[in-house]
Structures are given as C-alpha cells and as structure tokens.
Amino acid sequence: MSTSSEPLPFVPSSSIALAPSGMLRTAELLLRNPSAVLAQVQAGGAELRELPLRLALCALAGFGAFGFLLGFTRSPLAGLAAAPKLMLVGLGSLAVCLPALHVYGRLLGARLTALQAVCEALVALGTTGLTLLGLCPVWLVFANIVNHPPTGYFHVMLGSLVFLGLAALRGIAVLVGALRLQGRTVLHLLAWTALYGMVGMQMAWVVRPFVGTPGSPTAAFRPLESSAFDAATTLLRSNLDSLDGRPPSSSNDETETFQSEESL
Template sequence: MSGDRPSPLVIERILRDRVGIWQQIVAERDLSALTGRMLASSAIALACYGAVLGAFHSPLMALTSALKLPLLFLVTLAICLPTLYLFNLVFGARLSVRQSLALVMVAITVTSMLAVAFAPISLFFLITAPDYGFFKLLNVAILALSALVGLRFLTGGMQVLNDHGLLAPTPVPAQAPAQVNAQAQAVPAAVPAGSVPAAAPAASESAEPVAVPAAATVDGSASNGAATVAQPPAHVPAQWSGQPAGASFPPGYSVPPGYPVPPGYPAAQRPWGTPPVRRGEPTQRPASMTLLYIWILLFGFVGTQLAWTLRPFFGDPGQDFAFFRSIDGNFYAEILRTIANL
C-alpha cells in the first residue's frame, strides 16, 4: 500500500509502507491529515483497550477507563512535545513542530494498535483467571511491550530524518588556510591552482603519454639518463596529461591516477579531490539523536506518573467505584508491591 488513502486504519500503511511515511514527514507533505488520522486511530484503539482494563471491576469502570486511557497518552504527549521540539532547535536540528508531532504520533499509533491487538488475550485471562494482581501485571506488561515497539518506530523515523540532514545544523564552508593557498599557487601551469576536475572524462578520451624525468622515475630509483615514458590510465583528465610525474600537488588533493605517490602523502588513499581525512576522530551521532533517548526516558516517567494520578484504570474489586483515587505512593512502588503479593 504505497498511496496515502483517507482511512482511519492508518496503522496498515505505517506497517506496510513505513518508508513512505518517513518520506512524507521529511517532505512535510499533507502532515495535518496524516496526524489527524493517527490521532483518531490511537484514540479509538486506546478507548477499546481501556474498556477491557476497567471491565475487571464494573461496566462503569470500563467506561471511565475507556475515557482516561486515551487522555493519558495525549496529555503526556502535550507535556513532553515542547521539550523535544525546543531541544532539537537548541542543537541545530531543522525539524518543524508538525514533523515532531507526526513522528511521535507514529509511535503512539503503533503502541495503541498493538495494545488493542492484545485485548482478546487480556479478555481471555479476565474470564478464565480473574485474579486482580495477575490481571494488573499482565496488562502493564502488554502496555510496556507495545510502548517498546512504538518507540522503536520513533527512533527509526528520527534516524531517517538524520540521514536527510534534518537533525544536524547547516554546515558552514571551512576557510582554506593561507599556507594551502600559497602551495596551491606553486602548482605548475598545467594544473590550475586550487582546482579539481568536477568529473573524470569518458574512457574513450585519449590521454597523452607522460614523460618521466631521468632523475625521478615512477619507482623513485635513478634511471640510465633516458627519459621514461609512462602511459597513464585512459580516465586521466586531459589537463593532467602533460603534468610531469612526481610533481607536487596542493595539500588536501589526492594524487591523480597514473602519477606516482609522494612518500608519506596522506591523500593517496582517498578519492580524488576529497578533503583530508583526520585520523583518530570517532564518528559521532547528532546531539538530537542522543537527546531523543533522554526524551524517551522523560516521556516514560511523565507517563507513568500521570497514569498513577489518573488511576484507577483496573479498579480493585475490594473497593467501591471512584473516578480518581487519592495521590499517595507512586507507580513503581505499587508494581513492586503487587509482585510481592502474588
């Protein structure tokens, strides 16, 4: 499914055509419609799964959980999205608000749809093994697994944006040092100073023989006084054809094909015309990618605390119905206590 069709089941396109989704976000094409469909799909899926959670207590609890579970995800997104967007701006990324929102909505859509896919399993254990502690841990594990898969989509999308240069600041052309210019001007007239051919000519173009002086042969050894003629490869550009072998080249330029490599010349192993490679400098990921992982942790902490604030979602059968509980303890202490009571 390569086309973007107006269907609430946008999850089908996300799973089958994720490359098309990333390209649409990169091009910032029709993101409002895409985000709206993801929002509608996520809200419906989370409402259905929330109803399953609250069904353990009563139909009224199922109704309230169907309202609170979508609210949990969307409010968490509203709290954390400005942080992600501003961090990207601080470190030079060129993501717009709509691109950031669409990326996070892809993760939430995948999470919600995967969670609702587990709803029949949750209902099965609700009917066959109605234990409150087990049912609560089972659904927490389902939501955690679904969230991990959704976050994998988020990191994948950010990596695609990084490959398109949206997570790195616009590079500023470096100024050539004065000594480089001076050495470039010392190149013989056959080699224009500071110029590199844009593209090698076709192999059918002829190249003139290269005369190697008697004092400097290709292998660096002394000759018997007669000039040696070396035939360069056919793809050597015409402006290099008459250049004597062993001539000096500007620092930062590779030695053209067919010419001897000066001892210790660092550019010999690089493509012709590429800038010098600085050894010992590890490749670093953009700061925006590192901040993404920090933001994911922040999103998780905010989400779990908000879930604790909006509880109950399951509804303890030993207590009466309540739309909210008093805020005491925290989510992680409750999970540890539940595990200990099993």
C-alpha cells in the same frame, strides 16, 4: 418506443478498491510501512496538516479499546470509565512532553519544524495504539486465565503494565528504526522516551482507578497517595509473593497500603 440515455463514465474498479479514507490509509501505512509515513512527515506539504489528527485517532482507538477491556475485568461500567482515562494518559502525556522533544531535537541538530516533531511523536503513539488494538484479543485470553481471587487482581494489574509497555516499546522501535534508515540521530528520542514514560506513569496514577481494588467501593478517582513508582514496587512484590504461594504482600499492613494506593 425507444429510450436513450447518456453512458455513465467509466470508473476503474481498482481505483475504488485503492481509495480508502485518509484515516484508513494512515493506519494501514503505520502497520505495514511506517517509514513511508515518516518520509511524508520529512517531505512536508499540505497533507502534513491533516496527519496529526489521523495519527491521534489511531492512538485513541487503541488506547480506548484496551482501556475498556482493562476496566471490563471488573465490570462494563468500569470499562466505560477506564477507556477515556487511558486515552487521556496517552495523549495527555504526549502533550506535556512535546516541548521537550522539540528542544532536545534542536539541541542535537535535528532540523524539524514544530509540526514535524509533533507528527513524528504521534507516529510512535499511533503505532502504540494500533499495537494495543491488536493485543486486545490476547488480553481477553490472559485476563480470563489469571483473573481469579484471591490473587487475580494483582496479576491483572501487572499484566496491564506489561501489555502497555510492550506496545510502547514497539511504537518507539518503529520510530527509531525509521529514523536510523534516514541517517538521522535518535539520541534525543531515547531521552524523550524515558521522560514520556515517567510522565505517563504518574498521569495514570493521578487518574486511577482503571479497575478498582476488589472489595472496595467504585470510585471515579482516588486521592493522591505516594507515587506511581512506589505503587509499582508494591505491585511487583505482591505478584512475587503470590507466585511463592504466600498472601499478596509480605504483611497485612502492606496489603492495606496497596489497596489504598492502587496503581491502576
């Protein structure tokens, strides 16, 4: 008894190995060759319409993971609440500042469509998100070392600002470097970065707490008091006091003020 069957079409193994989804391909390019992503943005084309979603997902993955670990220093529940908050801060600040980026670029001679300007901003934010994702193991070690009473909370808060700042600087550095290689102006981007940083800090202040002051009841949000910049100054002073062996903040009144005006 004989059977016959049609031969299956031959599919090279290399094509299977080199055919990841668009999302994974974009993430890999952001890590290894962000200039290629920006070249794709500059060239335009049909695929440009799908790029903002991919870049936004890269950013959300990193901000969400880091936000969860930030809140997790207090409790798993705080981590689940902090993750969407940090995602909102990253993408929400970008949405608020995007019109300014497009206007600045136009004033300085950048010839980009609105979609291309969005993609370039998301390249920086996506790189920031992937950097935060890579820093997550480092954050776990750092938080485990410093998160001990009575001063651990202040070290965790200052450390979170440093980690977020480093990731943001890498995102901007990658974008600036790629634009310079293309011979394009970056002045509008530097001005916009300062604006984005201020908006991001204030938005983080609005949706706080991310961890919650030790001893205070758990709250989804806190009432607005002062500003993010005042709280950052108090946070820095509290860390300097603890390094000198003094109680955090120079007086009990300031300590109570910081607990009510929690920055993160």
